[in-house]
Amino acid sequence: MSLFIGALAFPDNPHLVDEVKVGVLMGSILSAVLGIAVLLKAKR
Secondary structure (H helix, E strand, O other), rough: OOHHHHHOOOOHHHHHHHHHHHHHHHHHHHHHHHHHHHHHHOOO
């Protein structure tokens, strides 16, 4: 959904759409890493 909204926000600028994609990917990776860290910490 985030990629869709990003594409709608910048329809005339493909460079910004690429930056949206990178931002969403990095945010997802960071969220997964932090979630794993919290789960591992809670497991102990």
